[in-house]
Amino acid sequence: MRALREAMSGIRRAPVLTLLSVMAIGLSVFSIGLFALTAHNIDVALSDVEGRVEVVAYLRDDASEEQIAIARHEIESFPEVESARYVSKVEALYEASRELTEFSDVYSDLEVNPLPASLEIRLEPDHRTPDDVEAVADRVSAYQFVEEARYGREWVDRIYSLRRVAGGAAAILGISFATGAALLIGIAVRMSVLARSREIAIMQTVGATDGYIRRPFLVEGLVTGLAGGLLALGLTWGSYEAVQRTLVSLAWLPVPWTAAGLAFAGILGMLAAGRAVRRELRRLDVH
Amino acid sequence: MVQLRSVTKSFGGSSAAVQDISFHLRKGEFAFLTGDSGAGKTTVLKLIHMLHRPTSGEVRVSRYSSSRIRRRDLPGLRRRVGYIFQDFRLLENLTAEENVAFALEVTGMPRAKIGPRVQKLLSQVGLAARAQAFPRELSGGEQQRVAVARALANEPLVLLADEPTGNLDERASAGVFGLFQKINASGTSVLMATHDAELIRRHRDVRVIELEQGRLVFDSAGETE
Numbered sequence: 001m002r003a004l005r006e007a008m009s010g011i012r013r014a015p016v017l018t019l020l021s022v023m024a025i026g027l028s029v030f031s032i033g034l035f036a037l038t039a040h041n042i043d044v045a046l047s048d049v050e051g052r053v054e055v056v057a058y059l060r061d062d063a064s065e066e067q068i069a070i071a072r073h074e075i076e077s078f079p080e081v082e083s084a085r086y087v088s089k090v091e092a093l094y095e096a097s098r099e100l101t102e103f104s105d106v107y108s109d110l111e112v113n114p115l116p117a118s119l120e121i122r123l124e125p126d127h128r129t130p131d132d133v134e135a136v137a138d139r140v141s142a143y144q145f146v147e148e149a150r151y152g153r154e155w156v157d158r159i160y161s162l163r164r165v166a167g168g169a170a171a172i173l174g175i176s177f178a179t180g181a182a183l184l185i186g187i188a189v190r191m192s193v194l195a196r197s198r199e200i201a202i203m204q205t206v207g208a209t210d211g212y213i214r215r216p217f218l219v220e221g222l223v224t225g226l227a228g229g230l231l232a233l234g235l236t237w238g239s240y241e242a243v244q245r246t247l248v249s250l251a252w253l254p255v256p257w258t259a260a261g262l263a264f265a266g267i268l269g270m271l272a273a274g275r276a277v278r279r280e281l282r283r284l285d286v287h
Numbered sequence: 288m289v290q291l292r293s294v295t296k297s298f299g300g301s302s303a304a305v306q307d308i309s310f311h312l313r314k315g316e317f318a319f320l321t322g323d324s325g326a327g328k329t330t331v332l333k334l335i336h337m338l339h340r341p342t343s344g345e346v347r348v349s350r351y352s353s354s355r356i357r358r359r360d361l362p363g364l365r366r367r368v369g370y371i372f373q374d375f376r377l378l379e380n381l382t383a384e385e386n387v388a389f390a391l392e393v394t395g396m397p398r399a400k401i402g403p404r405v406q407k408l409l410s411q412v413g414l415a416a417r418a419q420a421f422p423r424e425l426s427g428g429e430q431q432r433v434a435v436a437r438a439l440a441n442e443p444l445v446l447l448a449d450e451p452t453g454n455l456d457e458r459a460s461a462g463v464f465g466l467f468q469k470i471n472a473s474g475t476s477v478l479m480a481t482h483d484a485e486l487i488r489r490h491r492d493v494r495v496i497e498l499e500q501g502r503l504v505f506d507s508a509g510e511t512e
C-alpha cells in the first residue's frame with residue numbers, strides 16, 4: 001500500500017518522463033506484438049497448408065493392379081503415413097474435369113486418357129514437416145512403377161523462412177526499443193530517487209533494508225511497464241483492425257500471448273527501475 | 288562495545304578529517320565528544336554509524352566491524368546504533384508519531400505493535416501530548432525529542448547525538464541532557480558530540496573525549512588503546 005502510494009507520487013513528480021518511458025516500452029512491445037501477430041497468422045496458415053500436405057506418387061501406366069494394392073499397403077504402414085488413396089486414371093480425369101470446368105470439353109473429346117493414376121499419401125499430423133515429407137517422397141520414389149513423387153516442399157520452406165525473417169526483424173526492433181525504454185525508465189526512477197533522497201537517507205539511518213527502500217520504485221517501474229504494455233496492446237489491436245478491414249482477414253493473438261506481452265512489459269519496467277535504484281542507493285550510502 | 292582503532296578518515300583534502308583516533312566506549316557508558324567546529328566530531332559519529340568507511344583503521348560496534356561489514360548488514364547495525372542528527376532530519380509531511388512509527392515500519396514490525404510502542408516512546412521523551420503535531424508546529428527542543436524517540440525506537444545499544452543542544456536555549460538544553468541521562472541510566476551507551484564548554488563544565492563526572500583538527504588530544508578515561 002505504502003509502496004503503491006509512493007510509486008504514484010513518483011509518477012506525478014515526473015509526468016513527462018514517465019510518459020516517455022511508457023511510450024518507449026509501448027513501442028518496444030508493439031514491435032514484438034506485430035511480429036507475434038505475423039507469426040501467429042503464418043502459423044494458422046501453415047497448419048492449414050500442413051493439413052493438406054501430401055505426397056502424390058504418379059504411377060506408370062504399366063503398373064498392375066496387384067502391384068499397386070501391395071504398395072498401397074506397404075506405404076500405409078510407414079509410421080509417417082496416415083493414409084494412401086488410389087486414384088485411377090479414370091478418376092483422375094473425372095476430378096480434373098470437375099475442378100477445371102473450362103477444360104471439360106477437351107477432356108471428353110480425348111481418345112486416350114493422358115492423366116496418370118496416382119497414390120495420394122496423407123501424412124500423420126505430427127509428421128507434416130518438410131523433412132518427413134521429403135523422406136516419404138524419397139521412399140515412395142524407390143518403387144519402380146512410380147514415375148515421380150511430388151510434394152509442396154518449396155512452398156512450405158518459403159513460409160518457414162518468411163517467418164524467420166519476420167522474427168529477426170522484430171527481435172532487432174524490439175531489443176532496440178526495449179533498451180531505449182530501459183534507459184528512460186532508469187532516468188525517471190533516478191529522478192524519483194533524487195527527489196526523495198532526503199527521505200531515503202533517513203530510512204537508511206533508521207535501518208531500513210534496501211529491499212524496503214526499493215519497493216516503491218519497483219512498483220513505479222511495474223506500473224510504467226504495464227502502462228506501456230497496454231499501449232502496445234492497443235497499437236497491435238489497431239494494426240490488426242486496420243489490416244483486417246483493408247487487406248486480409250487475420251486471426252487475433254491467443255490470450256496467453258497477450259498476457260505474456262503485458263507481463264514482459266511489466267517485468268521490463270521493474271527490472272529497469274530496480275537497476276537504477278540499486279545504483280542510486282549505493283551512491284547515497286557509505287562512502 | 289564501540290571501539291575505534293587508529294581510525295583515519297580522509298575526504299581527499301590536504302589533511303584528514305579524522306586522524307589516527309582510538310577510543311573505546313563501553314556498554315552503558317556516557318561520554319562527551321568535544322572540540323571546535325571542524326574538529327571531526329560529526330565524522331567520528333558517522334564512522335560509528337558506518338555512514339563513512341574509515342580510510343584506515345577499524346571501527347567496531349558490537350559484533351560489526353567496519354573492515355568486514357557487508358552492505359546487507361548495514362540495516363542491522365543501524366538499528367543497534369541510534370543517531371540523532373544536528374538538524375534532526377524529521378520528515379516534514381509526517382506528524383511526530385508518524386516520524387517515530389516510520390523507524391519501526393522500515394524494520395517490518397507489524398502495524399498492531401507499532402502504535403503502542405510509539406506512544407510509549409513519545410511519553411518517554413515527554414511528548415505524548417504533541418503526538419499529532421507536525422515538525423513545523425513544534426519548538427526546536429520538541430523536534431529534538433521526536434528525533435530522540437525515533438533514534439530509540441529500535442532499542443539501540445548506543446545512542447549517538449550530534450550537537451543535540453546546539454540550537455536550544457539553556458532550559459531546553461538542560462532538559463534534553465537530562466533525557467539522555469535517563470536513557471543512559473536504562474543501559475544504553477550515549478556518545479554526545481558538543482562544543483558546549485559550559486555543559487561539560489557542569490557535568491564533571493562525565494567522560495570527555497576531545498578532538499582538535501581531527502586528532503584525539505584528550506580523553507578523561509585516560510585510554511587511547
Ligand SMILES: Nc1ncnc2c1ncn2[C@@H]1O[C@H](COP(=O)(O)OP(=O)(O)O)[C@@H](O)[C@H]1O
Pocket residue numbers: 298303304305322323324325326327328329330331
Ligand atoms: N563529506 C565530507 N566531504 C569532505 N569533507 C568533509 C566531509 N565531512 C566533513 N568534512 C571535513 O572534515 C572536517 C571535520 O568535519 P566535521 O566532522 O563535520 O567536524 P565537526 O563536526 O567537529 O564540526 C572538516 O574540515 C570538514 O570540512
Ligand SMILES: [Mg+2]
Pocket residue numbers: 325328329330373449
Ligand atoms: Mg559537526
